[in-house]
Amino acid sequence: MYLLCRVLVVLALLQLAYSSCLAQLPQANWPTNGWRMATPESQGIDSGLIADAINTARQQGINIHSLLVVRNNYIVAEAYFFPYDGKAPHDLASVTKSITSTLIGLAIEAKKIKSVEQKALSFFSKNKIVNKDSRKEKITLEHLLTMSSGLNCISKGGEPTLWEMLNQPNNVQHMLDLPMVAEPGSNFVYCSGGMHLLSAIITQATGMKAEDFAKRLLFEPIGIKQAIWPVDPQIINHGFGNLHLLPRDMARIGVLMMNQGTWDNHRVINSEWVANATRSHIKTGNPRDYGFGWWVNPTGNQIPFEASGRGGQQISVIPSKNTVIVFNGGGFNTGEVMKQLLPAIKSDGPLPANPTAEAKLKEAIANAGKANTPTAISPLPAMAKAISGKTFVLQPNWTGLQALTLNFPTTGDPTARFSFIENGNMNRMEKVREVRPIGLDGVLRLSPNGRYGLSVGLRGKWEDEQTFVLEYDEIANLNSYTFRLTFTEKTVSIQAKERTGLFDEKFEGKLEEAK
Template identity: 45%
Template sequence: MLVQLRRQCFLRPLLAGAIGLEDVCAFLQQAPCPLADLARMHLHLACQLAQRLGLFGRLQGQLELELGAMPPALLAHSLSSRCFAVRPFSASHVVRFLGPIIVSRCRSQELKRAPGQMTGITAGTYHLGLGSGQGSQYSANRKKRHRFLSAIASHDPHTAPRCDGSDHPREAVSLPHALCTADGSRHIGKGVVPMQEAMQPRKIDLRPLVVLLALVVLFVLVVLLLRLRAAEQVAAPTYWPTTSWQSSTPEAQGLDSVKLAEGLLAMREQGIDIHSLLLVRNGSVVVDAYFYPYDGSTVHDLASETKSIMTTLIGIAADQGKLSLDAPMLSFFPDRTIANRDARKERITVRHLTSMSSGFDCTRAANEPLTQEMLAAPDAVQFALDRRMASEPGTQFAYCNLGSHLLSAILQQATGMTALDFARQNLFEPLGIRDVMWPTDPQGVNRGWGDLHLHPRDMAKIGYLWLNKGRWEDKQVVSREWVENSVTAQIRSDGDDNYGYGWWLTMDGAPGEYRADGRGGQYTIVLPTMNLIVETTGGGFEGDEIGPLLGPAVVDMQKPLPANPAGVARLNAALTAIAQPPAAQPVAPLPETARAISGKTIVLEPNPMQMETMRLDFNDSAEALWQITLAGRPAPLTGPVGLDGVYRLSPGDYGLPGGARGAWADAHTFVFEYDEIASIDVYTFRLRFEQSRVVIDVQSRGDGVGFSVTGRLQSS
């Protein structure tokens, strides 16, 4: 009731600018509230401010409050709040600037903790002197601090840790921020009180401290919100990369060429399976790197980055009035008979599908078996519609490829165009994106969940469109409202990050950071505060593998560095080196097994890849030939295998290149690797020949899935 009263009394007028902070100070002093209520009020106020400024999603996990000045109860409540994730850090510059103003306005008293009097719970220093204009300094062992916070959160609200490890009623020590000293006493406020005296009930007026803490939190929130909003105001581009990107030296964009060169070479030396890296700063390409064997000449599979495009098309269609985000999903399929239909399924809306909150029974598992079932079904849309429900729509996050495919079918129903045709007309053509490949299901519905193929430079245009709030040249391609909502948290995910409409909000990254994210290293990362886009493709790597290698190159995001022609030359040399194949290795003489099995067909038992037969041909050269037949495909896959450590290329799926290389591990074991190059997966086949019996171990580097299958040799 108290929280509701406060909300009604001053929240709306404060947001509207009708009252000032002095009025809030006076109001709080007249009606002090319990600490828990105060915490809830502050968190609600933070959310309201963020929503009013259109920054709710960016605020989550990105505003770092000065938690050192908060009492443990408020701190624990903040950390457990679902409003936003908070991480401790030192914001002494904010407190140092605001301290005297806060104290003069609210007439609060200063609070000091002497570093030498604290042991046990915190290891480090703590000093806060707001009244005299002194700043706060806070450093602590992170593990100890987190253990302390966990202890607070796990205890009963009416107990607090005692210096000797036992519990005692919180009322026995009035200030909840009391700390233990070396002699077992408690440090409370300005003095040290013996434990016996501290255990005696006492009445202390908390109002000045509450007011001080309230305004510290409020001022920090307002300052950081305004700074975050200001950082988002990206300068209007002086050109648009519709036909081509302009380039810049790294130093002109505050980056170090030498460190970039070292990072690229380290990626190759460490065997990180990255295919391309594109850095765009202030609208200019700083690095455009391609790692052998991918050379950037073909489109590349985006995997689940496709979902960011799919939801964008839904947003454009909604802007055009062709569909409503709140329309029931089933209203687009009136002629279908749908299994597992219940009231919950009837409440699924288009909005739920875009935010992964449909309530479908979807689970994320290796090799995505549910997606494989949908692909094998005669009607993928029907398969998705028939899926059983697991929760009420809008209440639970569940990453669901089925729901994304339904978005493609909904778009097709609403516009009379396939997702690809609609994208070409309304998204790709305005941005100058022309080379596109997007597979469909048997009914001609583009795969809404994945497999869209674009050039890395073209996918970076999508990031640039988002960086400019949906505007391209003189046209608003996507409404600003949709862009901002798409990177605002719509639901808390089942991982560390939040989810908008097809975009991930990076909670532990730079302020305002968000990304399109696909399996195997497909990333479009947008960092508005740096005016930076990071675009990668890969065959099975994680972002944290390359982050530490690129971080040292970021020197000064505020101004250019001195020109460094020698460093640029080193970077260009590195770009050339990583694109080159490895040196060919000598080919060892073939074992007798190679001649015995050459040209013979291996008939395979049923397996997850639906391989039916395999054949190898050896001819005493540096190359062999491989052939695999797959169920449902009229022609076999075939191509050369490099035996000297260098890929031999051949056409693969969708006409895109694939590469194979292999070697005999021993007299009876042949290992060959097939890299899809412009896609995600790299498959390793390890064939063990035991007379007529063959055991094949298959491992996919892209998703880590593996299996074994047995086969029999047949005479040719």
Template identity: 45%
Template sequence: MFHSARFINTFSIAIAVLVGAGASQASAQGRYWPTHEWRYSSPEAQGLDSEALADALDYVRDHGTRIHSVTIVRNGYIVLDAYFWPFQNGQLHDVASVTKAVTTTLAGIAGGAGAFKGPSQTLASIFAGQPIANLDERKRRMTLKHLMSMTSGLDCRAAPGEFTLWQMRETKDWTQFMLDLPMRDEPGSRFEYCSGGMHLLSGAITKATGVSALDFARRKLFSPLGIRNAIWPADAQGISYGWGDLRLEPRDMAKLGYLWLNNGRWEDRQLVPTDWMEAAIQPQALPPNTNQRYGYGLWLHQYRQPSEFEAVGRGGQRITVIPERNLVVVFTGGEFEPSDVGALLGRALKSDQSLPENQSGTARLAAAVRAAAMPPLPASYISPLANKVSGRRYALAANPLNLKSFVLTFVDAADPQLELEIGDRRDGPRPIGLGGVPRLSSGGPSGLPVAVSGAWKSEDSFTIEYDEVGNINAYRLRLRFTDTGVEVTLSERSQVISSATFRGTPQR
């Protein structure tokens, strides 16, 4: 057994669950490939904890984290596959700079097919017969490997705001613009994040194969993997954008990760040459001011244990591969940092062996996945459960706030109330603002006013924000009501106390 809170801090695991597919499929005999469809498994069957995943999903929804989807594949089975409103299952998503890893993979496939002589082939030989400005000896030494590892030596500027990329896009022929740039460094001597260089690589693929990177991918990559739905824009010359804007479904992104996990092999075919794939996940460049390394379009985290590599795109797009754990994690998002939920998600991976099945955890996770896909409830929504819990005192287990009990009152829908028992004193009842605007009341714990707001996040989940305002402390209580009581998750914004989850029982 092992516990890993750290392996996910880079991108974090995220959330999705197999409802109905279940562990029975995990016991299918023999090796399979997800060419036609993925197989599904319960988290526990693959060593993950469904309760921990449900906790993470609840956190994402309660905090409005801008995740669009998360897909987790372990041992070849999807154990989590969640979609967050308004993004929906089956939709394409712009994978941003994850595209770069697809472009370098296609270059490897083209090399295996004989279109390139290998990663050390020079750009000058690929574009022989084509006019190239500033063709000095350094540029003559620039190779495919240098483009793929962001060490071309071209005078390509990442700052400010991908400056050279935007310059390139203002020209009539983007590939020619990049090919004509003057050299700034000896090829291979310095890392410079250069999206335009990846577009030049896409142009080289077209020059060598006679088709666009998209058409080449459809024949040699997407079709063998069973990827049927992809959009990849092209420039005026028909060159697919080598740096970004490829659009795929999240489960198809996971197929790419699974290909890389299996060293470029798919079914009985070595789609990407073994030596090319091995080089892609080895350090080829040392980006400054970071302990990360760069391979061929992939970011490497070899300092972590276990080590991992990933394709990264702006906004939270990720395909992360952890070979030692036989794990692929895919995120799409609308501008979020996956590590924001890493600590929560890191609790999910428990073992390299199967865990005992957890029916209640699986049911809770299934409910959380369904809730993630639904539009948020209106601020004025009152759950039918409110009548059942209204006026009932819940006695609470030990917790960092020494909160002994609470009472919620929903008799008047326009004026709900909260009463707390904290240590040896009673606080409230206080009015709760339900419309996103906290209600202010006097006489807080420090003698200063308190602002309280609340919202039903689902039919069985009510979240309270208790803000002492001038006293800095701001507490969040997420109450999930069950048939036997309530589960409380407590946190404090400035972390003056530790977060905790504990139970409460109704008093008779």
């Protein structure tokens, strides 16, 4: 018995010493203050296969903006595709929902919220809510987290309920007033507005915006220093989308979740919350199930859970490989690129160094960041001269464009000018007047100070004698618009389309009358 006690004491001392050693180990491999880079082969990954994926994406014109591969807390591959350079925070779209969910978990841990079983309406006792019935009173935070509130939230056809909400003076009140169509918890209906209610609940419970709460308890502890998070008219952060983070900071979120909420030997999020948030809670009718704001893949899938957003925003977490893969895009299928990436993870230990493959990857990354080769400029049609410098007043439309003017060069200059007045849509509420350059040689012309101060890129070409096709790419703001403008000397007919599917509409304009 005495010997057993001595053994136990020795083991306890060894454990204490081991813990002390851990605390004294260099912390550089945790990317709190910056990421460490490593060659793919040193982390068991084939450089050549990653290079192939990058080259294929570029050659096929896939609208990918960024690709990061992190293994063992090292960045082993980081590619940015022109015109995005990774220096500006990128719109995460619905990846934001996974962050909103995480903040609910943090609010529960901070004892600001009792549990996910707490009734949603308990946070809105001062609101006068219409269509209130026994079913609405049963809605819990868990129902909002799992998209099963039973509210009349329509997602098919471009999420009309979301756009209705955004066009209201009080977004939260609009969602609270929706009628019920199902018993809470009975079925999954994708509902961005429900996630916005969760952002409002965070504000009600903590007394601060979701963004400020995130900075204190999530962003700062893991080294995230830069974020853009738009708000509604009541200063509630958009819980459903529009949060902007750097790709490297998206990877930080993935690494945190992969480590069950622990970061650099410190607990940031309760491990039970992480496990609960990233397991299946409800069937969606699609191959993936839904957790608490996270998409959950079927058992056996190499990627058990991920955060996904419109246009190709994604954080894919692969705990079995200690790997996180991050995408940003302007409208592409992440699955096609992922098919090429996953086979590159070949070993749990280092692979032999492969200078040839590493050089191939380095070249692929460099090429991804280059603009496409300029094309020859065709002679401008007579219509270009006829409408150049003239202003056309437009019918009301989704984009908020009120008037536009095109100025075409009289020489061989490959740059035109696009001037417009915009009265805002869901992304920009104020009225603005802008003048931006247009590349006529197939290359985007970049200009600063778009939405949230981020750059935009424009290029265009004459499709025929009357039709000018203008591409307006918001780059880090995700949206990319194509305007097909068919002119007469006094009118313009516009077919406008957003690449990721936000809208597709036609509207008309007429020459501004002389004053």
